[in-house]
Amino acid sequence: MKRRILNIFYRILFYASTFGLLFITLGPIIWLLLTSLKPETAVFATPPQWIPKDVTLSNYAEAFKQYSVGRLFINSMGVSLSVVVLNVLIGTPAGYAFARFRFKGDNAFFIVLLLVRMIPMISVLLPLFIMFSTLHLLDTWLALILVHTAAKLPVTIWLMRGFFREIPREIEESAKIDGCSVLQTLRRVAFPLAAPGVGAAAIMAFIFTWNDLLTATILTSTMASRPMTVGLMNFIMQFRIAWGPMTAAGTLMLIPAVVFCLWAERYLIRGLTFGAVKG
């Protein structure tokens, strides 16, 4: 009898803590979303309204009209998608090479890859700023795409190498017997089988590019190439902060990341934990 009560108690404790932690985890995000839907008077109401009485899209309209959120979104999306494509194109063959071949300098290069992942971006961005400045490439999509692609390549190669290693060699060997060259084997056999790896790498590359601030702040200056992360600061002006439209822009920023997460959660988790834990 006592055991029963204890069990029920633990159960309640468990669900209570889970809900409590969920509330703390999601609370700020929900607050962001709710604030973005409130008219301006409600945004600044004290005491604050929890659930908005009037739901309005005026913040979104203002964000698009006054603060060019549309352009910011396009910049972010264009750069991020390009980075994903380039990473897959460049990182996949490299990962395959590390997985399947032993060649001179492969260990050295792999260690370099790991070390590169650890450098603080600011060290690299100072010279890059100077370099791009002399090349007149500041404030362009190209500069952002190049830097972000290079920065994400180590992770992409690491992930692809891991995924390729998990494919049984026999499948590739039989492809070779059937007459496939290395590239053909890669394209027709290994790549489709490593699709989850591509998914994981793509998500990682996208999210870390989409969310970046420092690189973009240093390398962009006008709306020509400014992404949404930097654009968020447009809402902070000298004497006031346009909280309403800012939360609207923030919600818009969150949507692609959330969509990715819900759709490809398995790949996302694989991407984040790969290398840290086996299996």
Place this chain on the structure above:
Amino acid sequence: MPTELVKQMGFGDLKPARRKLSFFGEHYVPFWLVLLAVITIAVILIYPLIYSIYLSFMDMSLGRGTTIFVGIRNYSDILFDDPIFRKVLGNNMVFMIISLTSEFLLGFALALLLNRPFRGRRFVRVLFLLPMLAAPVLVGTNFRWIFNSQFGLLNAILRVFNLPGVAWLVKSPWPMASIIVAEVWQYTPFTTLLLLAGLQSLPDTPFEAAKIDGASWWQQFRYITLPLLVPVISITAILRIVDKFRIFDIVYVMTLGGPARTTDLLPTYTYEVAFSQVRFGYAAAISWITLMLSLVFLIPFIKGALARSFD
């Protein structure tokens, strides 16, 4: 002749293996595969890295006009003559220790919670990941809104309980606490994820044996779970420590290092030196000292990270 025989047997297409290796031959395939990656990383990351080392020994600043060689003067100035650097370093240490401990304690608790199967667990796990997917700059502005003295959510909740509102971003020691809260909120899911993956990879047998021997939950945790998790904990610690020396967005947006530099951290200070004071050489030196410091804090965890589990 061998080739005649070979043709007769129906293998007429076979040619003897070529001795000479050309650039397009099979031996060089892996080099071609990695070529683009190597070029990209070398040009965009490695070359600037080396250039930045070179910069750190130079004085390239607006005040001077031309770039001149100053040897290790930047480094010695930073370490011995820069009170701001010392203050910023202290801030970074405090920030790192408190946020790291919190992330691990909370992360572990969450991982243990999520380790038991229950209905909707996968959905809940996805929800817990959400903070990590938000841009740090967004997390920073969002928390700046929540911590707002007048209109912020936190003070509103306090007022409901008749407690006075607090100037979270202005009155010390709260600004440091505020950025720590933002950082822990955002990155605890990461530690949770890694620790959970570690927990789920643990074998069952030691636990079963311990249960038969009558070990309590705490004993199992202390003598089986923790030792087996040392590699995962070490790797997670390394990844998080490295990040504590790179945090920029949240601080930049929430407090900009204020008030009076109480929340200024190494990356924000580096940024200010580089782009507000326009002293690139000095800033480069700071960034390298930052890197070396992060390596120092990594060292205790490397041994644990390299150890692999027993299977």
